[in-house]
Each structure stands twice: as structure tokens, then as C-alpha cells.
Amino acid sequence: MGRGRAPCCAKVGLNRGSWTPQEDVRLVAYIQKHGHSNWRALPRQAGLLRCGKSCRLRWINYLRPDLRRGNFTADEEETVIRLHASLGNKWSKIAACLPGRTDNEIKNVWNTHLKKKASQREQKPASDKNNGEAGNGDSDAPVPSLSSASSSTTITTSNGSSGGSDTETGEQYDTVTNKPEMIDVLSPLDLDLDLELEPDMDILDMLVDAPEEACPAAPMLTSSCSSSSLTPCIGRVEELLELPEIDMDTDIWSIIDDDFARLHGDATVPCTTNASQGEEGKEWWLEDLEKELGLWGPTEESQAQVDPHDQIGYDKVSL
DNA sequence: AATGGAAGCAACCGCGGATCT
DNA sequence: CAGATCCGCGGTTGCTTCCAT
Numbered sequence: 001m002g003r004g005r006a007p008c009c010a011k012v013g014l015n016r017g018s019w020t021p022q023e024d025v026r027l028v029a030y031i032q033k034h035g036h037s038n039w040r041a042l043p044r045q046a047g048l049l050r051c052g053k054s055c056r057l058r059w060i061n062y063l064r065p066d067l068r069r070g071n072f073t074a075d076e077e078e079t080v081i082r083l084h085a086s087l088g089n090k091w092s093k094i095a096a097c098l099p100g101r102t103d104n105e106i107k108n109v110w111n112t113h114l115k116k117k118a119s120q121r122e123q124k125p126a127s128d129k130n131n132g133e134a135g136n137g138d139s140d141a142p143v144p145s146l147s148s149a150s151s152s153t154t155i156t157t158s159n160g161s162s163g164g165s166d167t168e169t170g171e172q173y174d175t176v177t178n179k180p181e182m183i184d185v186l187s188p189l190d191l192d193l194d195l196e197l198e199p200d201m202d203i204l205d206m207l208v209d210a211p212e213e214a215c216p217a218a219p220m221l222t223s224s225c226s227s228s229s230l231t232p233c234i235g236r237v238e239e240l241l242e243l244p245e246i247d248m249d250t251d252i253w254s255i256i257d258d259d260f261a262r263l264h265g266d267a268t269v270p271c272t273t274n275a276s277q278g279e280e281g282k283e284w285w286l287e288d289l290e291k292e293l294g295l296w297g298p299t300e301e302s303q304a305q306v307d308p309h310d311q312i313g314y315d316k317v318s319l
Numbered sequence: 320a321a322t323g324g325a326a327g328c329a330a331c332c333g334c335g336g337a338t339c340t
Numbered sequence: 341c342a343g344a345t346c347c348g349c350g351g352t353t354g355c356t357t358c359c360a361t
Contacts, residue, residue: 017330052347053332056347058330061329089349092350107351108327108328
């Protein structure tokens, strides 16, 4: 205690606790544009009052587009149990073999269900033999959500079906709306974040760029892109790189925050509004961002939820 | 219908290892 | 080579929701 390295930041004047939709938007938009080569500098450059660690955590555990949400499938649970038996609490290593799952998520699931499940299994290994199946012999464990029908091949875009199909399980992993208060606020954003960003190869490329992707996870990451949604992503890395530099503290954030303020009457927008950037600048950036995110064109959800007068808010910035 | 406990999950903290200067 | 810095990991905490009474 007290030793080791100093905290990554002084944490003075920085936000803590739950992330706001605005912060999420900022983070996603920034990473979309610039990647996350330097977590420490990222929050400052992105205009976020967070420490780099917090940004990284938020991105990895929640905002990352390739995240797979919803309940763990039986196969995934089996994998976790099996890997935990051999690796122990090496959550990151376990996560590396479960594409779209985060170490934090796996850790939580282990601590909440799988630990019990595994211990139950250990306690009655003999009776398991009667079940015939070495794998899923834990049938008496109450795991209603894990119908064997939910094959591991379904790389569900989490909330792609947030409205519906994922709720077939109706269980605790309602990951889309992790915060109830965020439901109405974030929904338009959140839906698009997960639905539309997932296939975005810009980010996938960043994520898969590491050599350790020799792990089976990597191919599944890319395969998670449906062919239809993948198409518009291809070849956009260069496009991304060629985008002009933007003063993130002015342009983007003022636009985003302005739209949030208009939509929600939020007067607490911390961002600086740059009057020198005219409407042309806004439109240029919004269109550009939208194109880059593969969101060109209004979405039905956003249209349905946004006041026509404010439509630009989520149509344009619906990340 | 109200209340208390349990469970689930997101986020924080501190440390170790890797990388940079 | 040594010190400084950063990233990532694992453990833990606290808030929210769900469920039983």
C-alpha cells in the first residue's frame, strides 16, 4: 500500500462513477477518429474529464463495438469453466478465447454463476456420469437462460436485438442498458453504437491488430461482421487516416454537446462552443462522422424518438 | 404494497510487467 | 542500464435491480 506506482492521474477534478451518454459519445467518436494509442492522453485530447484508465475500461468493457452481449451461451460457460480449471483467475486469458467477451464480464459471470455451478459439479462428479454428457452435465443447476439452442455461433449484436430477441432469456445480462437512468437518455445512441459500430472495421482493425490474435478469438471477430454490414466497412481505414485533423475540443464536442443540450435541455454541457465554426463546419463534420460510422442516413429509431426539430441531434450524431 | 436481502454488474483501486527515455 | 511512464490485469467495492417474505 502506498507503494507502487502513483495513480495514473491526480484524479482531481475528474469525473468518476457512471459514465454519461455524452461522455460515451465523446469517447467513441474520438476513438473512431483517432484510435486509442495513448490512453493517458486520450481523455484530455477528447475533452473528457476522466482518467485514461477509466476511459480504457469504459471502452473495453462497454463501448467497444465488437462486444458480444447478452447471456453467455452454454458453450461459453463450458469454455469458461474449463479454462478456469486450467488457467485459474487469468480472466484476460480466458477472455482471449471468448471473442466479444471481456475479462471483467467473465469475471463477474464466474463469480455470480459459474463458481457455484463448477463447485456443484465437483461435488457430484459421480452423478454426472449418469447424465452421459461430460460437458453440460450440470442440468440441475438453474440456468434457465442457457438453452442449448442458443448456439455459440450466434454472434448476436447484443442489442441488435435489444428490443427483442435477446430478451428471450429475459435474464440479468440486459447489457444494453446497464443503467436504468440511461435507458431513455442513451437509447438512441446506444442502439446505434452497438448496432452500427460493431461491423466497423476501423475499430476492429485497431483491436485485431495485435499479434496475440492468433487466438481463435480473432477470426471470430472478423467473422462477426455480417457480410452485408461488413461491406461498407472495408477499405475505410485509409479513409479514416486521411481525414483532416480536427480540434476535438471545439468542433466535435460542441456539436455533440449542443445536440444533447437541445434534446435534453441539458444546461450542464461542459464543452466549449466555438462560434467561429459555422453551420458548415458542423454539417461537414457530422456528415463525415456519420459516413465513417456507416450511419449515413437517418435511422428509424432515431427518427421515431427525436423531435423533428431536434432531429439533427440523433440523426446526425447517432453514433 | 412495502421492505429487506440477494444477486448482478459497472467501475475503481493498486500492483506488476512492458516499454520508453 | 536505470529510472520513469504507461498499459493491462485481477481483486474489490458500491450501486442498482430483482425477488422473496
